[in-house]
Amino acid sequence: xxxxxxxxxxxxxxxxxxxxxxxxxxxxxxxxxxxxxxxxxxxxxxxxxxxxxxxxxxxxxxxxxxxxxxxxxxxxxxxxxxxxxxxxxxxxxxxxxxxxxxxxxxxxxxxxxxxxxxxxxxxxxxxxxxxxxxxxxxxxxxxxxxxxxxxxxxxxxxxxxxxxxxxxxxxxxxxxxxxxxxxxxxxxxxxxxxxxxxxxxxxxxxxxxxxxxxxxxxxxxxxxxxxxxxxxxxxxxxxxxxxxxxxxxxxxxxxxxx
Numbered sequence: 197x198x199x200x201x202x203x204x205x206x207x208x209x210x211x212x213x214x215x216x217x218x219x220x221x222x223x224x225x226x227x228x229x230x231x232x233x234x235x236x237x238x239x240x241x242x243x244x245x246x247x248x249x250x251x252x253x254x255x256x257x258x259x260x261x262x263x264x265x266x267x268x269x270x271x272x273x274x275x276x277x278x279x280x281x282x283x284x285x286x287x288x289x290x291x292x293x294x295x296x297x298x299x300x301x302x303x304x305x306x307x308x309x310x311x312x313x314x315x316x317x318x319x320x321x322x323x324x325x326x327x328x329x330x331x332x333x334x335x336x337x338x339x340x341x342x343x344x345x346x347x348x349x350x351x352x353x354x355x356x357x358x359x360x361x362x363x364x365x366x367x368x369x370x371x372x373x374x375x376x377x378x379x380x381x382x383x384x385x386x387x388x389x390x391x392x393x394x395x396x397x398x399x400x401x402x403x404x405x406x407x408x409x410x411x412x413x414x415x416x417x418x419x420x421x422x423x424x425x426x427x428x429x430x431x432x433x434x435x436x437x438x439x440x441x442x443x444x445x446x447x448x449x450x451x452x453x454x
Contacts, residue, residue, distance in 0.1 A: 205254075206330075207279040208426065209233040209271070211262050211319065212289030214241030216387030217337060217422075219248075220415035221286055224423045226254040230284070233275050235260045262289045262315030263307075272322040283332040284426045285323045287316040287359075290337065292352040292389055305351050312355035316362060324375065331374035335425045336363050337418070338379045340441050356381075360437045367435030376434045378425045383441035385413035405452060408443035 208225045212218035214236035222232045222245060233256045234242045242257045249255070256278050260267040275282055290312045293304050316336055327334065341349060342356025363379040370377060384390055384403045394400045394412060403412060418440045424430055425438070439445040 205229050205231050206283035206332075207231045207233070207275065207281050208284035208286060209235060209275060209282065209319070209323070210286040210288060211235040211260075211315065212337075213245060214238055215245075216389065217382065217385065217415045217418045218286070218288040219245045220419035221288065221422050222255070223249050224416070224419045225284070225286075225426070228423060228427070230254065231256070231279050233258055233271070233279075235262070235271060235289070237261055262287075262319060263310035265318055268318040268322050271319075272326070276326065281330055282323055282326040283330045285319055285327065285332070285334045286337070286422055286426070287319055287334065288337040289315050290355075290389070292349070294348045295351070296348065297350055300351065308351045308355050309358075312352070313358040313362070316359055320362075320366060320377075324370065327375045328370075328373045333376040333378070333426055333430075334363075334366065335422045336377070336379040337422075338363065338381045338437055340381050340383045340439060340445060343381055343437065343439070343445065363437055364435050371434050376425075376430070378430070378433060378435065379437045380418055380421050380425070381437050381439045381441065381445075382413055382418045383407065383439070383444045385415060385418060387415060406444055406447065407441065408446065411442065413440065413442060 208230045210218050210222045213222045213234040222234050225232050231254050235258050236242050239259050246252050246255050258271050258274050260271045336359050338359040339356040341353050342360040345353050363377050366377040421440050
C-alpha cells in the first residue's frame with residue numbers, strides 16, 4: 197500500500213539513496229505520495245533512511261552497484277515485480293576523488309567514470325521502456341562541476357560534464373515519447389562526499405564567500421528541486437541542467453570587492 201493509501205501511486209527509483217541528496221530525495225518523494233525504491237551499495241544505510249522516515253510502506257530497499265549491468269537489471273526487475281510500474285528515475289549515485297592527471301591512478305579514473313557516468317547510462321537504458329509507458333521522467337544529479345572546471349578535480353569534472361550532456365541529448369531523443377530528462381547541478385552541499393571539504397573551516401569559508409546566499413547547500417535544498425522536476429508542475433521542462441547553488445553560477449568568477 198502506498199503512502200497516500202492508493203494502489204496506483206507513482207513509483208520512483210532513487211540511486212545513492214543511503215545518505216545526503218539521495219536520502220533527502222527519497223523522503224521528499226515519499227511525502228509526495230510516491231512509492232520509492234531506495235538504491236545503494238550498503239543495505240544498512242538504506243535501512244536507516246527507512247527508519248528515519250518512520251514507516252516502511254512507501255519503500256523498497258534494493259542493494260545495487262549502478263556500474264553493474266547485472267545489478268541494474270535485477271533492480272528494474274525487483275521494482276516492476278513489487279510495484280508494477282516506474283514513473284521517475286533519479287540518478288544520484290556518485291563518487292569523487294581529487295588529483296592531478298599526471299599522478300592519477302587509472303583505476304580511480306575508471307571507477308568514477310563507471311559509477312558517475314556509466315551508472316546513469318545503465319539505469320536509463322533499463323528504465324526508459326517503462327518510462328515511455330508511464331510518460332515519466334528522469335532527473336540526473338550533475339553538479340556545478342559539470343558546468344565548469346575545478347582545480348584538482350579533473351576526473352569528477354569529466355564525469356559530471358558527461359551527465360550534463362547525457363541529460364540534454366536524452367531530452368532530445370525521448371521528448372517525442374513523452375519522457376522528460378532534466379538534471380540538477382548542486383554546488384557545495386552538506387553530504388558525506390563533501391564532508392572532508394566542509395569540515396575544514398578555512399576552505400568552507402572560501403566556498404561560502406563565493407555563494408551569494410552566504411551558505412552551503414543542504415540536501416533538502418536539492419531534493420525539493422528534484423521533486424519539482426519530477427512532478428507534473430514541470431511538465432514542459434525538458435533538457436534543463438538547473439543549478440541549485442545559491443547563486444554561485446551567476447558570477448563571472450571574479451572575487452567579491454567588499
